Amino acid sequence: MQRLVRISLVLLMSVALTGCGVRFVYNQLDWLIPWYLDDYIELESEQEALFESRLASYLDWHRDDQLPKYAAFLHQIADKAETGLTVQDIAQIELQTEDFAQTLMDRMLTDLIDLLATASDKQIEQLFKRLKQDNETYRKEYIDVSPAKQRKARLKEVIKYAERWTGRLSDDQVLAISTWAEQFELMGPEIEQARLAWQQEFKRILMLREDRAAYDAAFRELIRNPKFGRSAKLQEKLEHNSEQVLQLYLALDKTLSPSQRKHMVDKLRSYADDFLILAQQK
Template sequence: MKKFLFSIFFVLCLSSCSTGFVYNNLDWLVHWYIDDYVDLNAEQEAVFDDYMRQWLNWHRSEELVAYRQHLQELKSRIEHTPLDRAQWLSEFERGRTHWNRLLQEVAGDLSTLALKLDDKQIESIFDELEKRNREREQRQKSRDDSRRTDKLQEDIVQWIGPLSKPQKELLRRYSGKLKPNFKDWMQYRRKWQSEARQILLQREDTERWRRAMDAVVLDPRQFEHQTYREQSAYNRNVYASLLADLHAGLSERQKAHLQEEIEDLIRDLSDLMGDG
């Protein structure tokens, strides 16, 4: 669980104290990120910049409103009664819809941009992706179960403050229930990347090709094998149960801490939208 509320909604860097700086400079930050994967020529950069401006305008005018509404509703709900496991799972699913809307918005533009890349650039992208796959695998070898518990505790403390001994024990128990699925996740990533690479190397501006591209962008879960899907569903249930048990046992001070953290995010969103 990367953030206590990460599965609830998709907003990059919203929990950072530099939210406004990050969001308002996403254009050049994305360029910096993309440069690690592919070198764009001047014409390609101009086309990308135009799309990036459109995406950011859309995101600021429409998506931030949805994120804020979601957080406001969540804040109100958890203020009055603890959420149970099923309710947390529903929040996770609602968070997924935010991400899906983003993919829907950019999918067609990504296809158009892909048509402007040459084979060398495409190979560069997937060479870098595989390099990072291997780096993840190398880092994973040095990790153990205690690191997972520590990271989970760090994330939760950020949202509710210091934990009591019973809460730490609760966290340890639930962390022990999680099924390791790193290898299956990497298998899924490589399958998705392989399919995307093949489609991109056969690119041509036809309706059939664009449908294939949309399928890769909009439905990456089609490349998950059954074992990984079952593990992921199981782990989501574990996380939801953990949140339900933690939420039910929060002290008044922790409840206030959580409410203030969420309120801070709501204020950040209002500031980004220009009506804070």
């Protein structure tokens, strides 16, 4: 259900990191989001009308209010990336990104609570049936697969992601990523445990929906606690991996060629320009 709760965040904040055109994908969100939602819960006509009305308002707000801020933020990163980001710069980027994410969540939460308050028992059953399928897929990808295969997959993902920003990596840069992949703490079982705990609590909250005050309060409390269900072991691994990613970035940054750095800066500014163009479209 966390994927559903964060649907706008995933689609709106990550669109610039996809291989698709930013402007093209963003302008399709009015049908991409309902299409994605329909995978989890089939809305009745009145629910669909409510959702589409709230979504239109949400996207208008996001285009007018948030996109110019994203553009300014990306230009600020590009300015610093021209000479290399420091640990302090990266920490500030993380704080600002978290702030953007929280703003999105705050803006959409009431609409989500209102929509799911109208769900029937049949729709709730459909939702958790789909979540069970997601859990099975997760297990196949991150638990049933050997550690060696998982590390190989992470390695390929990071190389692909890095080259999207820098162009082709050198052998030494690939070696640095390979070293990182070996030090990455696999978290499959711990994340599965957290997912299941979160889903169990979410289901309990949905069962309260006829008591609107209790339902509303419990829903907001769960969303305000992003660490719900995390074990101490998972938190330790997350912190370790976060530090390893930081060190990897700093190591790669020192090895960037002038053309690689220019590639990264130009891409940041290109996305910023796309966001400004989108903000001006109606």
